[in-house]
Amino acid sequence: MAKxxxxxxxxxxxxxxxxxxxxxxxxxxxxxxxxxxxxxxVAQLESTCEAQEAENNELQSMVDSGNEDEYLEKVAREKxxxxxxxxxxxxxxxxxx
Numbered sequence: 788m789a790k791x792x793x794x795x796x797x798x799x800x801x802x803x804x805x806x807x808x809x810x811x812x813x814x815x816x817x818x819x820x821x822x823x824x825x826x827x828x829v830a831q832l833e834s835t836c837e838a839q840e841a842e843n844n845e846l847q848s849m850v851d852s853g854n855e856d857e858y859l860e861k862v863a864r865e866k867x868x869x870x871x872x873x874x875x876x877x878x879x880x881x882x883x884x
Contacts, residue, residue, distance in 0.1 A: 849858045863869040870876055 846858070849855055
């Protein structure tokens with residue numbers, strides 16, 4: 788009877804150990820996936836930050852050189868479609884816009 792009890796106890800311990808091992812492996816895989824996603828996010832944010840810093844440097848150099856009026860005119864023309872008096876505007880009717 789004592790041997791049966793020991794066997795039953797050892798089977799329970801093996802099942803318990805395997806359960807803990809499976810939980811550990813699943814947790815490890817989930818954490819690894821999260822780390823990989825966060826690294827990708829950091830790389831994307833660093834890229835965005837570098838692009839923003841380059842734009843900031845360009846704008847600062849324009850301000851330092853006194854070309855802000857030219858920059859404002861460029862933005863007004865390109866982004867908002869403004870034109871100066873006397874400018875000729877040509878529209879491309881072939882593109883369908």
